[in-house]
Amino acid sequence: MHRRISVLMIAAALVLSGMTMGVGAVGATATDADSGSSSAVSTTTDSAALSHVASATLDNQTSGGTTVTVQQVYVPDGGFVTIHDASVNEGGAKVLSSVRGSSKYLSPGNHTNVTVRLDDPIENTTTLVAMPHKDTDGDRIYEFVSGNAEVDGPYTADGEIVVDVGTVTASATVSISDQPTDGEHVFVDRTELANGGFLAIHDSSLLDGATFESVRGVSPKLGAGVHEDVRVTLDEPLENDDTVIPMPHRDTDDDGSYDFVTSNGEDDGPYTDTDGNIVLDSASAELTDTANVTMADEVSGGHLVTVDSVFLPEGGFVTAHDANVSDDAFGSVRGTSHYLGPGYHENVHIVLDEPFTDDNATVVPMAHKDTNDNQRYDFVRSEGNNDGPYTDDNGAVIDQATLDIAANFHIAAQPSDGTTVVVDHVDLSEDGYVTIHDASLNAGAVTGSVRGSSEFLEAGYYDNVTITLDDPLQESGTVIPMAHRETDGDESYDFVTTEGSEDGPVTTNGGNLVIDTAKATVNAQVTFESQTTSDTNVTVQSATLHDGGFVTIHDASLLEGAVFDSVRGTSEYLGPGTHENVSVSLDSLEESTTLIAMPHYDTNDNQQYDFVTSEGTADGPYVAKDIVVAPATVNVSDMGMGGGTATVTLNNQTANGQADSVNVASATLSQGGFVTIHDGTLLDGDVFDSVRGTSDYLEAGSHENISVSLDDPYTESGTIIAMPHKDSNDNEAYDFVSSEGSADGPYTSGGEAVVAPASLTVRSASVTFEAQETAGDSLTVASVSMSQGGFVTIHDATLLDGATFDSVRGSSDYLEAGTNEDVEVSLDDPVEESGTFVAMPHRDTNDNQQYDFVSSEGGADAPYVTAGGDIVLADAQVTLADGATDTGMGGDGGDGTPDSTESDGQPGFGAVIAVLALLGAALLARRS
Numbered sequence: 001m002h003r004r005i006s007v008l009m010i011a012a013a014l015v016l017s018g019m020t021m022g023v024g025a026v027g028a029t030a031t032d033a034d035s036g037s038s039s040a041v042s043t044t045t046d047s048a049a050l051s052h053v054a055s056a057t058l059d060n061q062t063s064g065g066t067t068v069t070v071q072q073v074y075v076p077d078g079g080f081v082t083i084h085d086a087s088v089n090e091g092g093a094k095v096l097s098s099v100r101g102s103s104k105y106l107s108p109g110n111h112t113n114v115t116v117r118l119d120d121p122i123e124n125t126t127t128l129v130a131m132p133h134k135d136t137d138g139d140r141i142y143e144f145v146s147g148n149a150e151v152d153g154p155y156t157a158d159g160e161i162v163v164d165v166g167t168v169t170a171s172a173t174v175s176i177s178d179q180p181t182d183g184e185h186v187f188v189d190r191t192e193l194a195n196g197g198f199l200a201i202h203d204s205s206l207l208d209g210a211t212f213e214s215v216r217g218v219s220p221k222l223g224a225g226v227h228e229d230v231r232v233t234l235d236e237p238l239e240n241d242d243t244v245i246p247m248p249h250r251d252t253d254d255d256g257s258y259d260f261v262t263s264n265g266e267d268d269g270p271y272t273d274t275d276g277n278i279v280l281d282s283a284s285a286e287l288t289d290t291a292n293v294t295m296a297d298e299v300s301g302g303h304l305v306t307v308d309s310v311f312l313p314e315g316g317f318v319t320a321h322d323a324n325v326s327d328d329a330f331g332s333v334r335g336t337s338h339y340l341g342p343g344y345h346e347n348v349h350i351v352l353d354e355p356f357t358d359d360n361a362t363v364v365p366m367a368h369k370d371t372n373d374n375q376r377y378d379f380v381r382s383e384g385n386n387d388g389p390y391t392d393d394n395g396a397v398i399d400q401a402t403l404d405i406a407a408n409f410h411i412a413a414q415p416s417d418g419t420t421v422v423v424d425h426v427d428l429s430e431d432g433y434v435t436i437h438d439a440s441l442n443a444g445a446v447t448g449s450v451r452g453s454s455e456f457l458e459a460g461y462y463d464n465v466t467i468t469l470d471d472p473l474q475e476s477g478t479v480i481p482m483a484h485r486e487t488d489g490d491e492s493y494d495f496v497t498t499e500g501s502e503d504g505p506v507t508t509n510g511g512n513l514v515i516d517t518a519k520a521t522v523n524a525q526v527t528f529e530s531q532t533t534s535d536t537n538v539t540v541q542s543a544t545l546h547d548g549g550f551v552t553i554h555d556a557s558l559l560e561g562a563v564f565d566s567v568r569g570t571s572e573y574l575g576p577g578t579h580e581n582v583s584v585s586l587d588s589l590e591e592s593t594t595l596i597a598m599p600h601y602d603t604n605d606n607q608q609y610d611f612v613t614s615e616g617t618a619d620g621p622y623v624a625k626d627i628v629v630a631p632a633t634v635n636v637s638d639m640g641m642g643g644g645t646a647t648v649t650l651n652n653q654t655a656n657g658q659a660d661s662v663n664v665a666s667a668t669l670s671q672g673g674f675v676t677i678h679d680g681t682l683l684d685g686d687v688f689d690s691v692r693g694t695s696d697y698l699e700a701g702s703h704e705n706i707s708v709s710l711d712d713p714y715t716e717s718g719t720i721i722a723m724p725h726k727d728s729n730d731n732e733a734y735d736f737v738s739s740e741g742s743a744d745g746p747y748t749s750g751g752e753a754v755v756a757p758a759s760l761t762v763r764s765a766s767v768t769f770e771a772q773e774t775a776g777d778s779l780t781v782a783s784v785s786m787s788q789g790g791f792v793t794i795h796d797a798t799l800l801d802g803a804t805f806d807s808v809r810g811s812s813d814y815l816e817a818g819t820n821e822d823v824e825v826s827l828d829d830p831v832e833e834s835g836t837f838v839a840m841p842h843r844d845t846n847d848n849q850q851y852d853f854v855s856s857e858g859g860a861d862a863p864y865v866t867a868g869g870d871i872v873l874a875d876a877q878v879t880l881a882d883g884a885t886d887t888g889m890g891g892d893g894g895d896g897t898p899d900s901t902e903s904d905g906q907p908g909f910g911a912v913i914a915v916l917a918l919l920g921a922a923l924l925a926r927r928s
Contacts, residue, residue, distance in 0.1 A: 054155035056081055058130035058166035062273035064192020065121040065170035066225055068101070070114045070130045075155065077134060078108040080142045082154075083116050084129040096145050096576040097547055100128065104478060105140035105442060117413070119476055119521055119546070121224075122170045123194055125274070131163045139440045146475035146544060148577040170194040172248035172271035176283040182313045183238040183287050185343030186217065188230040188246045196224040197250045198258045198268065201232050202280075204243040211265070216244075218258040221251060229346055241287050247280045289313045291367040291390030295401040299508050300408050301427030301483075302355040303461035305401075307337070307348040307365045312390070315342040316369045317377045320350045323362035325398075330380045334363070339375035339806045349425075351461055351802075357429070359405045359509065367397040375806055376798045405429045407483035407506045411518040417624035418473040418525035418544075421452070423481050423516075424859070426462040431486040432506065433457060433493045436467050437515075439478040447496045453484070456491040463858060474544040474578050476521045483514040524622030526551060528597035528630035530647035530666065530756075532749070536589045538634055540571070540582040540597050547601060548576040549619065550609045553584050554596040556631075556757055564612045568595065573607035592635040592749040594756050599628050633756045635749035644670040646724035646747035650756040656763050657867030659714040662693070664706040664722050672700040673726045674734045674744070677708050680719035682755075688737050694725070697732040717787060720760045723753055763787055765864035769839035769874040775881050776830040781812075781823040781839045786864065788843060789817040791851045793863075794825050795838040805854045809837070814849035834880045840873040 057072040073081045081103045088098035101118040122128075132155045133144055144152040154161045174191040186201045199219040206214035217234035238244075248271045249260055259267040271279040292311040310318045319336040321329075335352035356363065367390040368379055379387040389396035408427040421436050428434075434454045441449035452469035473479070483506040484495055495503040506514045527542040543551045551571045558566035569586040584597075599622040600611055611619040622628045633647050649665040662677045675695045682690035693710035714720075724747045725736055736744040746753040768783040784792045792812045799807035810827035831837075841864045842853055853861040864872045 053157050054132045054162045056130040056132050056162060056164045058128065058164040060167045060169075060274055062169045062171045062173065062279065063122075063194075064173050064226065065123060065194035066118055066192060068116050068118060068128060068130075068168055070103070070116060071112065073103075073106060073111045073114050073130075073132055074109070075106050075111070075132050075134075076108060078140075079106060079135045079155070080104075080133045080152070081106065081111075081114055081116065082131050082133050082142070082144065083118065084131060085122075086127040086129065088129055093548060093575045096149065098129075099145050099576075102133070102142040102144075105135065105142075105439060117519060119523075121194075122168060125167060125169045127165060128168050129163050129165050131161065138443060139445070140443045141439045141477055143475065145546070145576055146578045148575070167274065169274035171273060172197075172279045174199070174246050174248050174279060174281045176244070176246050176281045178284040179286070179344050180288045180290075180292060180311045181238060181244075181285045181344060182289070182311075182342045184234050185341070186232045186234065186244050186246070186285065187344045187346065188219075188232065190226065190228045191222070191230060191246070191248055192226045193222055193224055193248055193271070195250060196222055197248060197271070198222065199230055199232060200247045200249050200258065200260065200270075201234060202245040202247060203238065204245070206245055207243075212261045214245075215261055218249075221256045221258075231341075231343065231345075238285060238287055242285055243282050244285045245280050245282045247278065290392050291397040293318055293365050293367045293397055293399050295363070295365045295399045297402045297404070298408075299404045299406050299514060300356065301429040301459070301461070302357055302361075302403070302405050303352050303429075303459075304408060304425065304427040305335075305350050305352065305356075305363055305365075305403070307350065309344065309346050310340065310348055310365070310367055311344045312340055312342060312367055312369075314369060315340060316367065316387070316390070318348055318350065319366045319368050319377065319379070320352060321364040321366055321398075322356070323364065325364045325366070329384065332364075333380055336368070336377045338803055339370065339377075355429075355460075356403055356405060359403075361403045361405065363401050363403055364398050365401070374798070376801055376803060404509045406508050407432075407514040409434060409481055409483065409514075409516055411479070411481050411516045413519045414521070415624050416473060416520040416522050417626070417628050418520075418522045419469055421467050421469065421479050421481075421520055423454075423465045423467065424463070426454075426457065426465050426483075428457055428459050428462075428483060429506075430459050431457065431491075432459075433484045433486070433503065434465055434467065435482050435484050435493065435495070436469060437480040437482055438473075439480070441480050441482075447500055449480075450496050451479070453493040453495075456486065456493075472525060472527070473520055473522050474525045474542065476519065476523075476546070478517055479520045480515050480517050523547070523624065524599040524628045526597050526599050526628060526630045528595075528632045530633040530635075530649050530668070532635040532645065532647070533589065536569075536586045537583050538569075538586065538589075538595060540584060540630075542578065542580050543571075543574065543582050543597075543599055544578040545574055545576060545599055545601075545622070548574060549602045549622070550574060550600045551582055551584060552598050552600055552609065552611070552621075553586060554598060556594045556596070558596055559757070559759055563616065566596075567612055570600075570609045573602060573609075589634070589636060591752050592633065592754055594631055595634050596629050596631045598630075631756070631758065633754065635754060644726065644747060645749065646670065646673075646754050648675060648722045648724050648754060648756045650720065650722040650758040652759045652761070653720075654761040654763060655714070655867070656865045656869070658764070659710065659760055659762055660867070661707050661709045662720055662722075662760070664695070664708060666702065666704045667698065667706060667722070667724055668702040669698055669700055669724055669726075669747070671726060672698060673724060673747070674698060675706055675708060676723045676725055676734070676736070676746075677710065678721040678723055678755075679714075680721070682721050682723075683719070687741065690721075691737055692720075694734045697727065697734075714760055714762050715764070717759070717761045720758050722756045722758075761788070763843065763864055765790075765841035765872045767792060767839050767841050767872060767874045769837075769876040771877045771879075773879045773881050774831055776827070776832065778810075778824050778826045779831070779837060779839075779878060781825060783819060783821045784815065784823055784839070784841055785819040786815065786817055786841050786843075789815055790841060790843045790864070791815060791861065792820075792823055792825065793840050793842055793851065793853070794827060795840060796829075797836040797838070799838050799840075800836075805857065807838075808854050811842070811851040811853075814844060814851075831878060831880055834878060836875050837878045838873050838875045840871065 055074045059071050083100045084098040087094045100120050101116045103116045136151050172193050175189045201217045202214040216236045217232050219232045249268050253267045294308045317336045320334045321332040325332040334354045335350045337350050372386045410424045436451045437449040451471045454467050488502045523546040525544040553568045554566040569584050571584050600619050604618045646669045648667045651665050667675050677692045678690040692712045693708050695708045725744050729743045765786045770782045781792050794809045795807040809829045810825050812825045842861050846860045
C-alpha cells in the first residue's frame with residue numbers, strides 16, 4: 001500500500017470533525033490582497049494568536065469560476081490556504097482529489113482577501129471549503145497532494161481540522177477604472193467569465209431604467225476565464241463626460257453574437273451574482289481631445305521599455321526618445337510602438353531599435369499622431385512632415401522616466417508537462433541566461449531551487465524563450481525566472497556547479513534580483529528511465545497524477561497510430577499525488593524494445609483501467625500541451641551474450657527547415673563507443689545506407705544530451721533511430737560502415753541490436769506569390785506548401801517596418817499539410833492602394849485550425865522559418881483594379897516626394913527648428 005496510513009488518518013479526522021470551523025479571526029497585519037503575500041507581521045497580544053490557533057473565513061461570493069477569495073486566513077507558523085470542493089467530506093482518496101487550488105506561501109500571521117486561483121475551475125454554484133495548511137518541510141511549496149498527505153498537513157484546533165465553508169457562485173466579475181476617452185472606446189481593466197460571453201458598455205441612462213437604450217458598445221465574444229485590458233469600441237460614441245458601466249453577458253444561444261438588445265432581453269442575458277443581482281461596475285469617462293502619456297521609472301534590459309498608459313484621441317503611436325530629444329528630435333528616437341487605435345491604452349511595450357546601455361538613462365515617451373493614416377510611424381523618415389507629436393499647452397505631450405539597466409522579463413501562468421517552461425519575453429542588458437527557480441528560492445535555497453536554465457543568450461530582446469528543466473516539476477507550483485550573467489566567458493551556465501561563484505544573478509541598482517513569478521499547472525508528470533529487466537515487469541521511476549488514475553505502458557507502435565493495440569500493460573489504480581517506482585506487469589516482453597509510459601485518468605471513478613475496452617471513451621490520457629508521455633529503452637537481460645551492455649534514450653524532436661543534428665537524451669555504454677543515428681530504412685534492413693550520422697567517441701559510462709551532427713541532414717519529417725556501437729578496434733573512430741560491419745558493431749541485448757526510435761518533425765514551408773490586380777477584397781497566393789498544415793497570411797508593406805501584427809490584412813482558412821494552389825485569401829482590411837504585399841505561411845501551433853497569431857500577440861500560430869531562422873515569405877506588387885479608389889502610397893505628393901502639407905494644425909513640422917522648440921518647451925514644463 002503506497003503511503004496510505006496518513007491519508008486515512010486525515011480522512012478520518014475530516015469525517016470525525018464534521019468539517020467544523022476552527023476559531024475566529026485573530027492578530028491583524030497588512031497584506032497584499034491580490035497575491036496573498038504578506039508584509040511584515042505585527043506583534044500581537046491576542047490570546048488566540050499566542051495559542052497558535054489557525055483560522056480561515058470563506059464568505060459566500062460570486063466568482064468567474066477560476067478564482068476564489070478567502071477573506072481572512074491566520075497561519076501562526078506560515079503555510080497556505082487550500083480550496084477543496086465538498087467531496088472532501090467523503091474522506092479516503094477524496095481528501096486529496098477534492099483540492100481545487102492552493103494559495104502562494106503565506107508568511108506567519110494574518111492575511112486578508114487572499115486570492116486562490118483554481119487549477120480545476122467551477123462552472124456552477126458550488127460549496128467550497130477553505131482549509132489552512134502548514135508548511136511542515138519549510139520549503140514554501142504546497143506538497144500536501146503530491147506528497148500523499150505526508151507533508152504540509154492542515155492546521156487543527158482542539159483535535160479538529162480548521163476549515164470554513166462557503167457557497168461560491170460561478171458567474172462573472174468585472175472591474176473598470178476612471179479614464180479619459182475619445183468617446184469611441186472604453187478600456188475595461190479585468191473581467192472573469194465562468195462560461196464566456198460578452199462585455200456590454202452601458203451609459204448612465206441604465207441607472208434610470210434604460211436597459212437596452214443605454215448599451216453603447218459590446219466586445220467580441222470572450223472565452224471562459226480571466227481577460228485583462230479589454231478595449232471595447234462603442235457603436236454609439238459618448239458625446240459628454242459620463243458614467244460608463246461594463247456588464248458581463250452570457251451567450252445563451254451559443255451563436256457567438258450579442259443578441260440581448262435585438263431579442264428584447266430573451267437571449268444573452270447578464271451574469272448575476274450569488275444574491276441574484278446583475279454583475280457590473282462603473283467608472284467616470286472624461287471626454288477629452290488632449291493626449292496624455294505616463295511612464296514610471298523602471299528596470300529594463302535596455303531593449304524594451306513599457307509605457308504605463310497613453311491616451312491618443314485620434315490614434316497613433318507612443319515613441320521612446322532619449323534625453324537628447326530637445327537637441328535632436330529625430331536622432332533621439334530609440335523605438336516606437338506598433339499603431340495604437342484611438343483611445344486609452346495601458347502597459348504599452350516598445351521594443352527599441354537602438355537600446356539604452358547607460359545606467360540611469362532617461363527615456364522620454366512621446367505621443368504621436370498618425371497624420372497620413374497609414375498606421376506606420378513616419379515622423380523620422382519624413383523629417384517631421386508626417387506623424388508629428390500630440391501637443392498640449394506645454395508643447396509636445398511627453399513624460400520622463402529613468403531606466404535602471406539590468407534585465408527584464410515577463411512570464412504568464414501556463415500549463416506544463418513539467419519538463420518545459422516558457423518565458424514570454426526576455427530583455428538582457430548583457431550576455432547571460434534566464435534560469436527557472438522553484439518557490440524554495442523564497443526560503444533561501446538559491447542554488448538548490450534551480451530547476452533549469454536557458455541556453456546562452458546574447459544581450460538583446462527575445463520572445464517566448466522555452467526552457468527545458470533539468471529537474472522536472474512533479475506538481476503545479478510557482479516558477480520564478482531569474483536573469484543571470486555570463487561571467488567566465490564559456491557560454492555555459494555554471495552558477496550551480498560553482499556554488500554561486502560564477503554566472504551570478506543580475507541585480508538592480510538597489511541590489512535586488514531581477515525576477516518574475518507565475519504558476520505552472522502540472523496535472524501529470526511521468527519519469528521512465530532506460531532499464532534492463534529479466535522478466536515481464538518494468539519500473540516507472542515516478543508518476544504524478546493530479547486526479548489519480550493509472551500509468552500505461554505502450555510499445556513503439558503507438559508512434560504509428562496504434563493507440564489501443566500498442567498497450568502492453570497498465571499499473572494498478574494510483575491515488576492523486578506522486579508515486580515512485582511503480583511496477584507495471586506487461587503481457588509479454590521477449591526482446592529489447594522502446595516502451596512508452598503514459599499517465600491516464602480514471603474518468604469513471606471505478607479504479608479500473610477502461611481506456612482500451614471503452615475504445616477511448618473512458619480513462620483518457622492526461623494532457624499538458626500534448627499528451628504526457630515518457631519513452632525509454634527496455635533491454636531484456638541476456639547473460640550469455642557477453643561483450644558489454646548499453647542503453648539509449650531518444651526523444652521526439654523538431655527542426656526548422658532542415659535537421660542538421662539530432663540530440664540523444666542519454667546513453668550508457670559499458671565499454672565505450674559511439675551512438676549512431678539511422679533513418680527509418682533501417683527497419684527495412686538497410687543497415688549501412690540508413691546511417692545519417694554518428695557521435696564522437698564516448699568513454700565507457702553514462703552520457704546525456706549527446707549532439708550527433710548528421711552527414712545527411714533531414715529535409716522532411718521522418719523516423720530517427722539511435723543505436724549504440726562498440727569501438728571494437730579501439731581506435732576511437734567509427735568504422736562500422738567503412739568496414740562493412742566487420743568493426744564497431746552495435747551493442748546487443750537478447751540477440752538484437754539496442755535501439756531507440758523517435759519521430760523527427762521538420763517544419764518547412766514555401767510560398768509563391770505573384771504580381772496581380774485586385775478589386776481590393778481578396779488576394780490570391782499562387783502556391784503554398786506546408787509540412788504540418790496551417791495558414792497563409794497576407795501582410796501589407798508595414799511588415800517590413802516591424803508592424804508584425806498591425807500589418808496583417810487577412811488570413812486563409814486552415815490548410816492541410818502539403819501543397820495548395822491558387823489559395824484565395826479574403827481580406828479583413830481591404831486593399832485601398834496599390835503597393836507591395838507579403839504572403840507568409842503560418843503553423844497551427846495550438847491545433848485548433850483557427851488563425852490566432854494576432855489575437856495571441858504571437859503566442860500561437862508562429863510563422864514557418866527556415867533552417868537559418870529566417871521567416872518564410874514572398875512579396876509581390878499588387879495593383880488596385882480600375883474603378884477602385886487608389887489613394888497613392890505613403891502620403892507622397894504624387895511625384896514620389898513626401899507630402900509636405902501640414903495637418904491638424906501642427907506648427908511647421910517640416911521645419912526641424914520648430915520641432916526642437918516645441919520639444920524643448922514640453923521638457924521644460926514637465927521638469928518644472
